[in-house]
Amino acid sequence: MKVINQLVKETSKQFSTHILNSGIKCGISKDITDPQGKRVFLKAGTEITDKIKIRLENLQKEGVIGHEDVISLTHKQSTQDLLSPILELAKKNPVLNNFQLKGTLATISEYIEQDSIPKEIVDHLKIFSHLNPLAYENTLLNLVFGTHVGKANNYSANELFELISVLFFENIGYARLNKKMKDAQLVHPILSKEIVKIAGLENKLVLESIEQHEEKLDGSGYPKKLTHMHEYAQISQIANQYSQITQKSKNINTAIGELCLLGEGFDFRTSQKKSALYSYQLQKPLLSIMQESIQTKVHQHAYGNHLYDQLSKVIKWTNTLNATNAEMKFIQAKLRSALWISETSQYPFQINREELKDNQICSMFINDARKLVLQISQFANYFNQILHYPIKIDNISTNKEYFLTLINPTT
Secondary structure (H helix, E strand, O other): OHHHHHHHHHHHHHHHHHHHHHOOOOEOOOOEEOOOOOOEEEOOOOEOOHHHHHHHHHHHHOOOOOHHHHHHHHOOOOHHHHHHHHHHHHHHOOOOOOOOOHHHHHHHHHHHHOOOOOHHHHHHHHHHHHHOHHHHHHHHHHHHHHHHHHHHOOOOHHHHHHHHHHHHHOOHHHHHOOOOOOOHHHHHHHHHHHHHHHOOOOOHHHHHHHHHOOOOOOOOOOOOOOOOOOHHHHHHHHHHHHHHHHHHOOOHHHHHHHHHHOOOOEEOOOOEEOOOOOOHHHHHHHHHHHHOOOOOHHHHHHHHHHHHHHHHHHHHHHOOOOOOOHHHHHHHHHHHHHOOOOOOOOOHHHOOHHHHHOHHHHHHHHHHHHHHHHHHHHHHHHHHHOOOOOOEEOOEEOOHHHHHHHOOOOO
16 A cells, blocks of 8 residues: 555656646647648647637638637636536436436536636636546536535535535546546546645645545545545545446446445344445435435325335245255344334334324335345345345345335335
8 A cells, every 4th residue: 555655646746746837727628730630730738828829810810720719719618618518417317317406406506606616627627528528527427416415415505515616626637637647547636636726726625525536435445545534525436436336237226226335334144344435324315315206295105105015025035934044044033123023013113004104104114114125135136146045025036126126216
């Protein structure tokens, strides 16, 4: 780890020195070439000075480049230029448009429309968006989802603005890096922090969180392999993991469940602690986000009854004893205990179905049921693939995906 930290320290110092020597101002975001793209007049990254502006105008007069090139490369970014891609992404991206984002987008809009983002940061965002559009779009996705998590975690307005600063600027270092460079990914968090700091943002909490945004509580992150980091950085990691999960999985309905498991520090099957990528407390806003689709008491009662039915069937399965497998018998007994099953009651958590008509009891039941179902999902595939004794619901073998889908009220 010392070797890695030294490498990161030396590399980031070189980049930071380069920024200080070359100036914080960014340059044009693409090569200026002839119409055939064969002759390069100005390289991407060239700082837009008054002299360069004159050269651009002359190239335009000579008919080498179009008027649109001059305007797009030299005009000042407006707040709408920053905001429009975010709103468009939230509207069209299937990973986001299932959430209730009205309040979240209003908060992001308010932050941007304050027009308080330093010009140097805006310039870097523009360069980043042109040099690596896919990575920039992913940053915007993380910005929206991460802010949504912050709102679900009941952050104050000031805390939300700090979180937005972290999520929006954390990858800005890529504007100064060649993405093909070997250590680009490793040093970009530190470089992002330096750019934001030099540009005039002095909030220590924001700067530290930007530097920590690729760290994970289990120490597997980078650049410093920390095992403690600020909550803003953890939310950034949650947003990043959500993006990765939805890119890999075809089933968006299980994504939040998968995300919750990454913060689960306890293995129900083994009763042992396990590594988590973020704090267990941040599961709560994720489950709240999942439950925001429950808009009416009717929907709440229907979902509560659905969970009740499924857990009743799990209870039935726990009573199908397998005399040849001691581990199976042990897990079944643990599940019965977790569900408060006794000789006198076979009801989940000893709640009679009629009691679910009470809104408060129904809400409490849903919360407890989802937590247990989440834990069951951890070992469902183990039962299937290792013990070859799957959890059966209606005589059908279930798996991890089945239970992760179950905790999502939209399915």
